[in-house]
Amino acid sequence: MTTDSTPSGWLIWLRNAVIVTALAASVAWGVSELLRPPVMLVKSDTGLSRTTLDDIHKAARSVDASFEQDWAQKQLQPVPLADDLTVARRLSLALTGSIPSLQEVRMLESLKGTDATQWWLSHLLPDRRTSDYLAERLVRVYVGIENGPFLIYRRRRLVDWLSDSIQQNRPYDQIARSLINAQGIWTTNPEVNFVTVTNQMNNKGPDEAKLAARVSRAFLGVQMDCVQCHDGKLGSTWKQSDFHTLAAYFGQAKVELNGLRDDPKEKYKTRYLGKTDEEVVPAMVPWKPELLPQKGTPRERLARWVTAKENKPFARTLVNRLWALLFNRPLITPVDDIPLEGPFPPGMEALADDLIAHNFDLQRLIRVIVATRVFQQSSRSADPAHPVTEEAEKCWAAFPVTRLRPEQMAGSVIQAASLSTIDSEAHVLFRIKRDIDVANFVKRYGDSGEDTFDDGGGTIPQRLLLMNGNMVTDNTRGNPLINAGTRIGMLAPDNATAVEAAYLSIFTRRPTPAEADHFTGLLATAKSTNSRSNAMSDLYWTLMNATEFSWNH
Numbered sequence: 078m079t080t081d082s083t084p085s086g087w088l089i090w091l092r093n094a095v096i097v098t099a100l101a102a103s104v105a106w107g108v109s110e111l112l113r114p115p116v117m118l119v120k121s122d123t124g125l126s127r128t129t130l131d132d133i134h135k136a137a138r139s140v141d142a143s144f145e146q147d148w149a150q151k152q153l154q155p156v157p158l159a160d161d162l163t164v165a166r167r168l169s170l171a172l173t174g175s176i177p178s179l180q181e182v183r184m185l186e187s188l189k190g191t192d193a194t195q196w197w198l199s200h201l202l203p204d205r206r207t208s209d210y211l212a213e214r215l216v217r218v219y220v221g222i223e224n225g226p227f228l229i230y231r232r233r234r235l236v237d238w239l240s241d242s243i244q245q246n247r248p249y250d251q252i253a254r255s256l257i258n259a260q261g262i263w264t265t266n267p268e269v270n271f272v273t274v275t276n277q278m279n280n281k282g283p284d285e286a287k288l289a290a291r292v293s294r295a296f297l298g299v300q301m302d303c304v305q306c307h308d309g310k311l312g313s314t315w316k317q318s319d320f321h322t323l324a325a326y327f328g329q330a331k332v333e334l335n336g337l338r339d340d341p342k343e344k345y346k347t348r349y350l351g352k353t354d355e356e357v358v359p360a361m362v363p364w365k366p367e368l369l370p371q372k373g374t375p376r377e378r379l380a381r382w383v384t385a386k387e388n389k390p391f392a393r394t395l396v397n398r399l400w401a402l403l404f405n406r407p408l409i410t411p412v413d414d415i416p417l418e419g420p421f422p423p424g425m426e427a428l429a430d431d432l433i434a435h436n437f438d439l440q441r442l443i444r445v446i447v448a449t450r451v452f453q454q455s456s457r458s459a460d461p462a463h464p465v466t467e468e469a470e471k472c473w474a475a476f477p478v479t480r481l482r483p484e485q486m487a488g489s490v491i492q493a494a495s496l497s498t499i500d501s502e503a504h505v506l507f508r509i510k511r512d513i514d515v516a517n518f519v520k521r522y523g524d525s526g527e528d529t530f531d532d533g534g535g536t537i538p539q540r541l542l543l544m545n546g547n548m549v550t551d552n553t554r555g556n557p558l559i560n561a562g563t564r565i566g567m568l569a570p571d572n573a574t575a576v577e578a579a580y581l582s583i584f585t586r587r588p589t590p591a592e593a594d595h596f597t598g599l600l601a602t603a604k605s606t607n608s609r610s611n612a613m614s615d616l617y618w619t620l621m622n623a624t625e626f627s628w629n630h
Contacts, residue, residue, distance in 0.1 A: 121191035137448035143423040166585040173206040175488030212240035225274035238267035249437040250384035257380040262336040289324035298394035298415035322361035326379040392429040405479040487518035494552035553617040566613035572600040
């Protein structure tokens with residue numbers, strides 16, 4: 078007699094069957110609950126005191142006032158505000174790299190009598206998806222996407238360290254100082270990787286020129302590396318000496334077996350254009366030398382100078398970077414080339430001043446930008462006869478329509494295929510599969526490296542990759558255990574509910590009456606379970622390949 082025929086074997090088989098049946102029933106119940114209009118109200122508290130919330134909105138109004146003045150001067154009429162779900166989609170794309178799940182849409186719809194946008198931020202900001210995504214975008218600015226010297230560089234640890242810092246809402250000036258002045262082992266002190274990634278072969282140590290370029294671009298919004306080999310031309314104020322005296326602050330950095338440290342005996346040398354010999358270069362800052370501390374190691378002094386509250390380029394650079402992440406377009410282009418003396422666009426100085434006044438609070442900066450009318454307004458005109466002009470979009474009188482980046486596209490496809498949220502609470506297998514699929518899609522599409530926001534990519538390669546690749550097909554085929562479309566088709570009480578759930582899952586909006594009539598009619602022709610499953614797969618595939626899905630708006 079086999080083991081399975083023994084009483085204990087039958088009991089094990091029966092137990093497993095009950096577990097599988099219970100899981101299937103719970104999944105079916107969970108899906109059916111998501112398909113219905115929300116009944117239970119979620120806790121609507123934003124987690125912020127009334128004083129804090131009022132202060133955020135006051136700062137946002139100050140930003141809006143500068144834009145409104147600019148619109149009046151240019152005789153531009155701003156468009157109406159967008160609905161809550163559209164704003165939530167923008168925020169989810171900007172902070173997590175994917176659209177909201179149907180589960181999250183239902184949470185938002187159940188809110189009553191609260192600031193939906195700030196509530197949604199209170200939901201996203203503590204979420205590990207947000208800190209992980211923002212950390213990856215910022216690390217690209219600090220070290221690019223290069224692998225670096227493996228023995229003394231651990232990019233993954235740097236991303237994790239920054240993600241922890243963002244989730245803890247560590248002040249941004251502290252983060253910057255830690256990166257510039259890091260010391261120790263690259264594994265136990267992950268911030269050290271900002272320096273060790275530049276390490277050169279033949280015991281030459283960290284590359285001072287690369288570090289000077291990173292510091293000036295990432296933290297000060299100045300492209301000073303253009304004068305590395307010669308003085309600036311065409312009216313440029315920068316000289317070759319400006320770049321190398323900045324690089325000299327890293328001249329003492331040395332990588333040894335016990336980690337990164339500063340050796341006072343080391344000197345930075347370079348050969349200037351037109352000279353035959355190298356010369357020792359003194360460490361000097363290119364502006365506001367009065368802010369430079371007199372004591373400390375060169376990197377300590379540089380870190381303090383870069384992040385000084387009076388050194389406003391530091392605040393402006395973070396404002397421009399965060400604005401670019403939220404809008405997918407910076408206030409000033411290129412994102413890391415901000416004029417020292419202006420002129421500055423509307424909103425920048427007000428946001429920089431607020432950031433400085435609140436000790437470089439990254440989460441507050443996000444909340445203030447998101448609270449502005451500029452962020453919350455629609456991307457389309459209320460009058461179809463007078464659509465949004467290029468000038469209006471350029472001046473932020475309408476939300477700019479931009480292409481999704483590759484990782485946003487892949488993340489959105491994967492999330493749309495799951496009715497529940499793929500966050501840190503999701504099963505580890507779902508999270509691993511998501512990370513692998515996103516990485517593969519970005520690799521095939523082409524990773525542009527640092528976030529330049531130059532909008533240089535085209536939609537045709539992305540569309541072809543979606544239509545002909547496995548990404549959409551694998552996430553829309555008729556598999557009730559994996560794909561949302563099939564489960565919706567199985568459990569929706571009627572065709573109208575199925576179509577609405579698909580639109581909310583993919584577009585984060587309900588279908589128009591014409592769209593609802595069209596797709597409800599198509600589903601009505603599916604008489605068998607198999608044909609209905611195929612029809613829902615086709616609907617999902619069609620919506621995921623629609624132009625609307627590929628753009629932030």
